């Protein structure tokens with residue numbers, strides 16, 4: 282059971298204020314006590330009853346309400362964490378200069394809690410030198426800036442300035458409270474499933490969604506690591522706060538990993554990589570009219586990236602693999618893992634069961650982590666992010 286935190290969510294006046302409701306909801310569902318401090322402008326975009334119902338607490342806006350309880354400092358003093366979502370250019374400017382002309386400004390100035398902001402504005406405003414300088418000031422004071430993402434803005438325009446999705450804001454906000462036990466460590470994580478083209482429209486692929494690898498990348502970044510995520514056909518949105526290299530095929534993944542691994546302290550191969558690829562790729566669509574009743578595909582073996590990394594690793598570099606197995610018997614599955622880690626030569630191997638409804642694309646997972654000797658060093662079941670943290674606990678200790 283995670284600790285119940287007192288979280289202040291500051292909502293400011295931008296169109297993205299409607300998405301603040303999602304942030305509040307996720308924090309409440311995670312068991313936290315959420316207190317919304319909205320600016321007057323925010324309440325022009327989202328109604329007080331909505332914010333009160335979702336946060337399950339009164340919403341505060343006015344500096345001159347609750348004066349007897351010294352509310353302008355009490356809310357900030359009680360907070361374990363402050364999240365401002367959306368953070369408009371105006372609020373960012375006020376925070377950077379320490380202005381306290383409203384309840385949110387006072388709350389933040391009166392607090393020692395970590396502050397996480399999720400900017401949302403049009404591209405021109407985000408790129409304006411004034412905003413750039415204000416963001417640099419806030420960062421230099423330890424404020425965590427989540428996003429903004431790149432994409433469709435309120436009008437017809439698109440570009441950087443979109444508030445990132447509530448899930449990422451919440452995970453980054455909770456991450457701000459985490460111990461930075463991987464600070465400065467360079468970690469490469471692969472996620473997703475590779476696709477091997479047959480022709481311009483078809484491929485051989487697998488059902489890996491990338492959820493487990495993305496959860497590892499996010500958890501590692503939260504613990505201070507410098508993360509490179511190599512995403513193969515991710516079905517989940519790539520985190521805006523992490524450097525992501527997108528790839529499609531196994532050979533592309535191999536090149537990207539080789540490059541990133543040169544500087545890495547830890548490489549975690551969570552991607553489901555195709556063992557074989559078509560020997561040749563048809564340059565136009567394969568037609569049943571020309572193939573007839575049977576079609577034979579000639580496949581050739583892909584390089585084993587994990588084994589190659591383990592073979593060429595520098596002293597001190599840690600290489601971690603995953604093994605997705607359909608074996609039903611738990612002991613037999615671990616035995617398969619032991620044979621596999623001996624063959625691949627990685628430092629650790631996480632064995633997990635997959636099936637029609639297990640492992641891939643689900644939110645939960647169940648893993649057994651083996652070391653080079655085949656000994657079990659960790660066993661965990663639960664959300665993919667909890668498994669990510671258990672894995673990183675082992676790696677942080679191993680260092």
Ligand code: C5P
Pocket residue numbers: 531550551552553554555556583584585586587588601602603604605
């Ligand atoms: O042999 P198997 O595919 O079960 O091994 C799984 C592990 O090896 C995963 O960590 C996967 O990323 C990696 N792998 C690889 N190159 C391949 C096949 C798998 O690096 N060609």
